[in-house]
Amino acid sequence: MKIANAYFEAMANRDVEMIISLSADDVNCISTAGELKGTTSFHGFHERFAQMLSKFTLVDAFGNDEKAVIIYKADTLPVQDLTAVEYITVKNGKIVTTESIYDATPFAQYRAAQARH
Template sequence: MTTPLETVLAYFEAWTGHDFDQAMTYLADDIVCHAPAGRLEGADAFRAFMEPFSRILLKAELLASYGDDTTAVLIYGTSTHPVPDAPGAELHTVRDGKIVDLRIIFDRLPFEQARAAQNT
């Protein structure tokens, strides 16, 4: 049996490696995601939110990770097409080898500024 941290690291490696189908195998169908944009419920809603971000990802660097019997925390840096330095943090709750709850923390402002600059 894998630990929550092993599950979350495999998920992170999949989505940052541009294999979102593989990343989805680590998520429960009824996942709840708490993101700066609001609460998302279910795997389809999560995919609609996260997969577009994975497509603009140029690289990701895992900065720190921690896990216990039910949770895992990741802190990472990303570089994307519109924003060269976008740090993020995630708190995952894992049950039976699947991520059931995910809290994502990142600064939306640089992405909003990049979108505004494209529209001017």
């Protein structure tokens, strides 16, 4: 849970470098937006997320030092009150996998509306 909690705090603080320091070189991020492999892609993902994040609140977290789940609410520029769940796998003190589960429909609707303008 220590790494999962540190990961959440780094996201809440928009500290992308801390997120990467907690991650294995071959970190794998799976979400409704697709799959990212490696710290370069993971860094870009979190950099973009940090730029649009306005509020980040922990709802719950549970697990152990190898597997953890964090549930949070986020307000972002395109979507308010997003609820997401991340299932985090840690090996040798580094995040190796994070699986994000959230409704991506509001993001798709926002992108479609922006494309029309």
